[in-house]
Amino acid sequence: MLDIATELHGWTEQDRDFAVATVVAVSGSAPRRPGAALAVDAGGTVIGSVSGGCVEGAVYDLCRQAIEDGHPVRERFGYSDDDAFAVGLTCGGVIDILVTPVRRGDPARPVLAAALAAAIRGEAAALALVTEGPAELLGLPLLVRTDAPATSALGAQPAVERAAAGQAAALLDAGRTAHVTVGGDGSPGCGPRTGLLVVANLPAPRMIVFGAIDFASALVRIGRFLGYHVTLCDARPVFATAARFPDADEIVVDWPHRYLERTETDARTVLCVLTHDAKFDIPLLRLALTLPVAYVGAMGSRRTHLDRNARLREAGLPETALARLRSPIGLDLGAHSPEETALSIAAEIVALRRGGTGVPLRGAHTPIHHDEADGPEGRVGSAA
Secondary structure: OHHHHHHHHHHHHHOOOOEEEEEEEEEEEOOOOOOEEEEOOOOOOOOEEEOOOOOHHHHHHHHHHHHHHOOEEEEEEEEOOOOOOOOOOOOOOOOEEEEEOOOOOOHHHHHHHHHHHHHHHOEEEEEEEEOOHHHHHHOOOEEEEEOOEEEOOOOOOOOHHHHHHHHHHHHHHHHHEEEEEEOOOOOOOOOOEEEEEEEEEEEEEEEEEEEHHHHHHHHHHHHHHHEEEEEEEEEOOOOOOOOOOOOOEEEEEHHHHHHHHHHHHOOOOOEEEEEOOOHHHHHHHHHHHOOOOOEEEEOOOHHHHHHHHHHHHOOOOOOHHEEEEEEEEOOOOOOOOOHHHHHHHHHHHHHHHHHHOOOOOOOOOOOOOOHHHHOOOOOOOOOO
């Protein structure tokens, strides 16, 4: 439900009753992954999605019922060849949905409200929901943060609470969303066997765009759309302005390599070098290609690319580092305009992030939706 945290936090602040339907398990092809959520308030307002439209009507009814009777429910939806009019997924997959009521006075409400607040503040947090086990625990939450003790509604089962907090903390540290099982192994104090979906929320990954040009303005916009915290950096103050880049989270006037030396990056950071000027590119790329970031791409023609690589070799950069450079930047979409070019760059980033090939799906035999474990290590900006 953290994917719709902003809207849900507003509902809690307005003291509304509502129910949240969360995808807790997926088998086969399905449009949404575990953690995706749909919510319905007491007035019938709907936000979010759990299936891209296939089963939303049935899930809406389950949410309305949960608001009325206060009982959580887990329901499975699949495809039936025998009944073309049955509620199910036309893509052939199977999804399990957990519907949790969140009403005034419910013990789960303060925990969920804290999780939603942490998510919209961009804080690292993991929300665990009980998906199977003792009936009295179904749907109850536990929240783990890096800077505060765990809070939960699982106090009636302290052994489960401790084990769940440990698993949630481990997944938060790894930045992963996963289904885990605790308890039930027969050892003293282990508690009953309990399944939990743990949804990890990390601060937005960074996209740093170097070069205050018109292509950068389009890339900044699409970077924000994809959920990145976007920084625009250029050494020329007349070009690096908020008026020209209103969608940037941050604008830095400095030489690109000097800024990269002093700013924080991590394994999810995306670096897009659009300066295509050797006096900026070479010192910047010499540093960028030695950092453990997710993506380094550089704009320029194929001639510029060959000249730039030669200069980087002369500067002492090894071939293993040069091999990391995505240049010319982006996928071949035949792009012309800044917006089309930004789309081609974003497409390359998403393909690397999710383990995609970049080839058309028509005629391909690769999965449409890639599981997190299917792609390369260190996904680009991946928080789940």
